[in-house]
Amino acid sequence: MTHYKEADYYDLLEVRPDALPAEIEEAYKRQMELLSGESLATYGLFVADDVVHFRQRVEEAHRVLSDPARRRAYDAAAGFADATAEAEPEEAVAAGAPEALVAREAGAVPQAEAVPQAEAVPQAEAVPQAEAVAEAAPVAPPVTMSGGPPEGEAPEPVEAAPPAEPAQEPLRVPGPGALPPFGPPSTEATTEAADAPDAGAAKPAGDGERFDGPAMRAVRERKHITLSSISQNTRIAEYYLEYIEAERFDSLPPPIYLRSYVRQYAAAIGVDEDRAVDEFLARYNDGRNGKS
Amino acid sequence: MRPLNLSEGRAAGGREIWAVGSGKGGTGKSFLTASLGIALAKLGKTVILVDADLGGANLHTCLGMGAIKSSLSDFIQGRADAITDVMVDTPIPHLKLISGAHDILDIANPTHHRKQALMRAIRRLDFDYILLDLGAGTAFNTLDFFLVANKAILTVLPEPTSIENAYRFIKAAYFRYIKTVARELDIRRLVEESMDARNAMGIRTVHDLLERVRQQNPETGRKLAEDLFAMRPRLVVNQVRTLDDVTLGFSMRSSVEKYFGIRMDYAGYVEHDDLVWRSARERKAVVHAFPYASPARCVDRIVQNLVKDTQLELDWVMAKQ
Numbered sequence: 322m323t324h325y326k327e328a329d330y331y332d333l334l335e336v337r338p339d340a341l342p343a344e345i346e347e348a349y350k351r352q353m354e355l356l357s358g359e360s361l362a363t364y365g366l367f368v369a370d371d372v373v374h375f376r377q378r379v380e381e382a383h384r385v386l387s388d389p390a391r392r393r394a395y396d397a398a399a400g401f402a403d404a405t406a407e408a409e410p411e412e413a414v415a416a417g418a419p420e421a422l423v424a425r426e427a428g429a430v431p432q433a434e435a436v437p438q439a440e441a442v443p444q445a446e447a448v449p450q451a452e453a454v455a456e457a458a459p460v461a462p463p464v465t466m467s468g469g470p471p472e473g474e475a476p477e478p479v480e481a482a483p484p485a486e487p488a489q490e491p492l493r494v495p496g497p498g499a500l501p502p503f504g505p506p507s508t509e510a511t512t513e514a515a516d517a518p519d520a521g522a523a524k525p526a527g528d529g530e531r532f533d534g535p536a537m538r539a540v541r542e543r544k545h546i547t548l549s550s551i552s553q554n555t556r557i558a559e560y561y562l563e564y565i566e567a568e569r570f571d572s573l574p575p576p577i578y579l580r581s582y583v584r585q586y587a588a589a590i591g592v593d594e595d596r597a598v599d600e601f602l603a604r605y606n607d608g609r610n611g612k613s
Numbered sequence: 614m615r616p617l618n619l620s621e622g623r624a625a626g627g628r629e630i631w632a633v634g635s636g637k638g639g640t641g642k643s644f645l646t647a648s649l650g651i652a653l654a655k656l657g658k659t660v661i662l663v664d665a666d667l668g669g670a671n672l673h674t675c676l677g678m679g680a681i682k683s684s685l686s687d688f689i690q691g692r693a694d695a696i697t698d699v700m701v702d703t704p705i706p707h708l709k710l711i712s713g714a715h716d717i718l719d720i721a722n723p724t725h726h727r728k729q730a731l732m733r734a735i736r737r738l739d740f741d742y743i744l745l746d747l748g749a750g751t752a753f754n755t756l757d758f759f760l761v762a763n764k765a766i767l768t769v770l771p772e773p774t775s776i777e778n779a780y781r782f783i784k785a786a787y788f789r790y791i792k793t794v795a796r797e798l799d800i801r802r803l804v805e806e807s808m809d810a811r812n813a814m815g816i817r818t819v820h821d822l823l824e825r826v827r828q829q830n831p832e833t834g835r836k837l838a839e840d841l842f843a844m845r846p847r848l849v850v851n852q853v854r855t856l857d858d859v860t861l862g863f864s865m866r867s868s869v870e871k872y873f874g875i876r877m878d879y880a881g882y883v884e885h886d887d888l889v890w891r892s893a894r895e896r897k898a899v900v901h902a903f904p905y906a907s908p909a910r911c912v913d914r915i916v917q918n919l920v921k922d923t924q925l926e927l928d929w930v931m932a933k934q
Contacts, residue, residue, distance in 0.1 A: 323870075323871075323874075324820045324870075324871060324872075324874035325871040325872065326820070328871065333871075335867060355864055355867070355868065360864065361771065361772075361773060361776060361857075361861060362776070362861050362864030362865050362868055363864070363868050363872075364773040364776045364777050365773070365776060365777025365778075365780055365781070366776075366777075366780045366868055366869075366872060367872065368810060368817040368818075369817070371817060371818075371872070375871070375872065
């Protein structure tokens, strides 16, 4: 979940990209209630007319997502692959969806060009594990994104509250001598990121083209897949997954293992496994040879 | 000088510091701290409770203990050499207590130097879990303890005043954090100015502040954003009576994330139960005296979420209905 100014329409309504129309309506009502000024949960929260802008964004999201045609166009433009729609992204953009374009300008959503690879692949073919599990929750063991004690797990993916992924703490450097957040520039994670100009912001934008750690993390986060669920399914220690995303090359195991880790991770988040392995390993080698 | 940061709180040897704070008094901080401690001790962990409410300590009462002779003030004032000298046993195995200060005037506002010494001593305590019961409100001392913890727990009641102050508390804590870790003078000045809610720059939220920092210094902004992303206060809603009170936590989490631009976990809730009040009257620790009653079960659930780094799920709450 992100700040309302940058959130995509699904995030704004707190529904999954495959939410049914009824779920969208319900979520919209809930959000508007929260922003009505009557809600206990937001008492004293908003300053000035911020809530008005917030509400406008939610209304805009609802306008688009509640209209099948506009929603399809938005999905295509924003990189939410729609299983039912085969529309060419370019067409969809050309077809209108002004809101989508606005959102794109705001840098919130991936560029249209990035759509085909990362997003279309998982839905169309290959059935990546984590997604499949999430979708087929009633039969498969629940993904246990996190959550309450095991007793009363409701396996159905419910529309609201996309779990605030408990696992993403890649920057809380574990281990002894934990690094101060603003420590000297020698910290591995920051150096790597700083040296790789495109890896920096970790915005979900353009992640279809790149297979570096931050981009893959962005894909994973957008799909609301937690590291802990991947770890459970793949038996890869969660911290290694974190290191992959943070590109902490020095902390990762030798390539012979890493290769398999990256492959499984890529499968779990539903991106091209071969390209992910090739590109990540290349970055790994550069990183190891280049610095420290 | 970087007086505090989150990773420092990750004390050596797998020890964890949990701090319980709230924007307002009377939200059940001491009750929750004592209860969390008891629950952890029952899991076989060694636990020490530190009454860091410098000025209004009453953690001992929540444990069903009478007045305690030695206290944190003895250590802060130098009357005790080591912090372990002021530590006392509680009726619960594995659970120790460092009682809060009694002589309010002296140490409600310790000097920076003393505070640092205190934090260092606390961090060195050799327990699996170190639980800090903080004073209410947004005093710097309180915020600093809150920020130094591995798990920063925020308690609220389902009441407007409590929620309003909780938001104030979160904002103050984050702004304080940014100001503390920022090295650049201009950024620190920026934070200071934006603490005034009516600042001319229109900075109202953590997100706004971060945006402005990015404009002034992209590199600092980027690091700060990464840093803040790793921070996750844990929300506990106390004294819930209805389902709406329970789901309040989800709404608060979502509002904080979308408006402030920060992440928060909903660790759990404690159901309102007269047993808590009755036990307090009888000076009993309720979760110890009534381990199968609702408060104890609620606390156990919170502990599970905190230990496992998970949070409450809406699905689970709804399924329970």
